[in-house]
Amino acid sequence: MAVHVVRLPATQVPGGIVGNQSGIDRKPIEIVRFGCGSSKRWRRLAVSASVRGNDENGGDKSVGALEMHNVLEDLPYDVFSRESPLLPKPLSSSQLVESVSTGSRVRVAYQGVRGAYSESAAQKAYPNCEAVPCEQFDTAFEAVERWLVDRAVLPIENSLGGSIHRNYDLLLQHNLHIVGEVKLAVRHCLLANHGVKTEDLKRVLSHPQALAQCENTLTKLGLVREAVDDTAGAAKYVAFHKLKDAAAVASVEAAKIYGLNILAEDIQDDCDNVTRFLMLAREPIIPGTDKLFKTSIVFSLEEGPGVLFKALAVFALRQINLTKIESRPLRKRPLRASGDNGLKYFDYLFYVDFEASMADQDAQNALRHLKEFATFLRVLGSYPVDTTML
Structure with missing residues (x-):
């Protein structure tokens, strides 16, 4: 196997590992090309990337790949690859490890370690995938955004435990798209x-x-x-x-x-224990009408009597079935003062799933109607409904 180390300007680094960090003086980065015979190919090796620089006392410091944006001025830094062990250590925000993919296998991030239910969900969503464990939900989102993996499969709700609120918040914080769902029966x-x-x-x-x-x-x-x-x-x-x-x-x-x-x-108290997972990607899929589709959105509204009723009515008027509604307080502006009595109220984001494809005219009209009085509206994804169960 031939190995070549090439020094590239940061603007030419494939996959956006350095990313679009504005206002930062980028310096070159080393990328490794490898292959057997004439079948050489480029691979991104900002896997477990160490960023080295000087601390305030003049000593050496090293941080993980996901902290690159904080120390880009301390370059140069070394980028290297490492083969995954049989039982890989979960990725953390300070150490994202990218092993070289084999062939065309999809790399899918999940939260937990080998043997987690999330790994089974990833295998169901993408059979024969390369499942990549991550320590935290945040790390899985970041791994997709930074091109270290192709997809993420993360839990969003459980039939007994309810919603996973952390992942609802992360859906809004990150620019990923829901491209599918998978339901997994949990057997303890x-x-x-x-x-x-x-x-x-x-x-x-x-x-x-x-x-x-x-x-x-x-x-x-x-x-x-x-x-x-x-x-x-x-x-x-x-x-x-x-x-x-x-x-x-x-x-x-x-x-x-x-x-x-x-x-x-099967020691669980309730045999109907099902977790629903979301499949996340950097790009949305093109919705169709050939199968049952679901669309997930998030929006906010002005405070006032009947405003939420009006928002939900845009779907009822068009015979669109809502399958899920979740409210979460706005993180940066959680309280809103009322002009009438001086009381303060929680300001909410509303997450809604409805059974319709964005390719349907009724769904498009419903969102146009909602946008007339919503202060914020974002489509998180339009994707096929999972009708199977393990």
């Missing part, structure tokens, strides 16, 4: 190391929602609950530390990956 298992029996257990680790969803089973077993960041992370912790008195609530896939024994399956 009680996992422990081999040789450990149920009567040996004193505690159980998992995500708070997973623990709550298995309340009846865990109460009968008399186990102390310990909350961690995610279900697969709990399984990984139990296996890594070879715990003999603790179990994890996680998936069958997590048991396989971390070599744990399944003590009990």
Whole structure:
């Protein structure tokens, strides 16, 4: 395999790794080209990129790729690639690792570690994809925006736990588009190391929602609950530390990956436990009318009697079915003062899903009507409805 290091001006860096940082004096960056024989190709290697410069005391400092925009004046910096280990460490905002894709496989970011339900959702959404774990939801959004991955698959609501509000906020903060949805049946298992029996257990680790969803089973077993960041992370912790008195609530896939024994399956209190995930991309898809489509929007309104009723009426007048409405306080301007009595009210953003394609004339007319009195309106995506269930 031939490897060539080429020094390029920052404006020629493929994929916008340095990005459109205005008002910054960009300096060159090294990009690696590799390939076998004549089949050479360019690859972006700002993966786990280290940005080096001098701190205020004259010493050396290094930050991760997602903090490049804060220290671009401290260039030059080195960009290098690193092969993904068998169980890759999740990407964090300070260390985004991009391994070289193979062939035409789609790289899909998800939150959690190997064996998470989100990884299963990514595999369902994009079969044979290269699933890339991320520590936080924010990191998955940023990884797509910075061309480190092609897509992200993130949870938006659960049939028992309700909406994931953090991801609603991130949808507005980032310039990504919803290009699909996927629904996944959540089946919790009680996992422990081999040789450990149920009567040996004193505690159980998992995500708070997973623990709550298995309340009846865990109460009968008399186990102390310990909350961690995610279900697969709990399984990984139990296996890594070879715990003999603790179990994890996680998936069958997590048991396989971390070599744990399944003590009990389907321990959730409610068998109808479904999580809906959104598929996110840098560019929207072209909506069609050949299948059932859903459109997601977000808007804000002036305060006043009946204003929300008028906003929702634009859909009812055209026989458009609403499937979801979620309100979130405005982050930068949460309170609005009333001129009549001096009271202050929350100022809201409204997230709405409706069953119609943006290719439908009725949907276009409804949004034109809504725009007449909405102070803000943004279409988050128009995408096919997932009618399947695992």
